[in-house]
Amino acid sequence: MPMLALPFPTIDPVLIEIGPFALRWYALSYIVGILLAWRYMRAAATNDRLWGTAPRPSPADIDDFVMWGTIGIVVGGRLGYVLFYNPAYYLAHPLEAFAVWTGGMSFHGGFAGTVIAMVLFTRARRFPVWTLFDLAGIAAPIGLFFGRLANFINGELWGRITDVPWGVVFPTGGPEPRHPSQLYEAALEGVLLFFVLRLLSHRFGLLCRPAFLAGAFAFGYGVTRSVSELFRMPDAHIGFFAGGLTMGIVLSVPMILAGLAAMLWAWRRSDAR
Known part of the structure; x- marks a missing residue:
């Protein structure tokens, strides 16, 4: 082990085990992330x-949506991982696709599952689906933060080999120190993105532009x-695509383009009123 490498902290992935019941950090991260995101959405909605005069969901609407959103995250996240x-x-072990407690969730799949859940949920409600998209968007980094911490605790999705002094030797990553890319993602996708979106929503009042x-x-x-993918090691069975691209980058490009289109459309639509 290189002198400057950090050993992987000894953290049992199982937080509590009582008989056949085991609560894992991975599951706990989803529970905490969803609960905090729910409370944050509720606070923003009230x-x-x-909001000004813009229509918005009631606290009861937010409460009702939690179950819909949770199903969308879990089912979409797992299905996305299985397919992507x-x-x-x-295909060879179909029953293992249901073992979500072992890890293996795709954010892009969870994102798609949540979008479908929001569209179905708002069909019978008296506010635009885009408003729920906005509220879910400003709260999503909370769940991302806890999810990436759980990835680190599980010792999965580790980064590429590095000589930086904070490189970590992961139990399943070989003897070389690697970037703790899970923590990079927690910082970028979780903390940084949360505060940027909070600034846009609370300081600049952009919830008024659905x-x-x-x-x-x-x-x-x-x-x-995409930035985090520059430090993260792609799944061994997928590897790198042409030009050094990874599956994470390939799946993120449509999100970048769709996000730009949505912001431009929302700005022009609001100005045209």
Whole structure:
């Protein structure tokens, strides 16, 4: 082990185990992320200063949506991982596709699943679907932050080999120190993106322009994820694409383009009123 490398901290991936019941850090990260995101969305929806005359969901609407959103995240995230990252394995072991507690979730799949859940949920509600997209967008970095911390605790999705003094030797990553790319993603996709979106929503009042903040989230996530991919090691069974691209970058490009389009559309639409 190089002198400057940091050993991987000894953290049991199982937080509590009582008989057959085991609560893993991975599952806990989803629970905490969803609960905090729910409370944040609720607080934003009840802040009159942020909305002006724009229609918005009631606190009860936010409460009702939590279950819809959770199903969209879990089902979409798992299905995305199965289809995008390891289809051959799960085709040979189909029952393991349901073992979400073992890890293996795709953000891009979870994003798609949540979008579908929001569209279905708002069909019978009295506010635009874009408004729910905006609220979910400003809260999503909370869940991303906790999810990436759980990836680090699980010792998965580690980075490329490095000689930086904070390189970490992961138990399953060989003897070489690697970038703790999970922590980079927690900082970029979680902390940085959260504060940028909070500035846009609370300081500049952009919740009054439906679709802008949803676009800002999609764009911001796509950019920060692409930056993180420069340090993250792609899945061994996928590897690099032409030009050094990774699956994470390939899936993020449409989000960047869609985010830009949504922000431009929201700005022009609001100015045209």
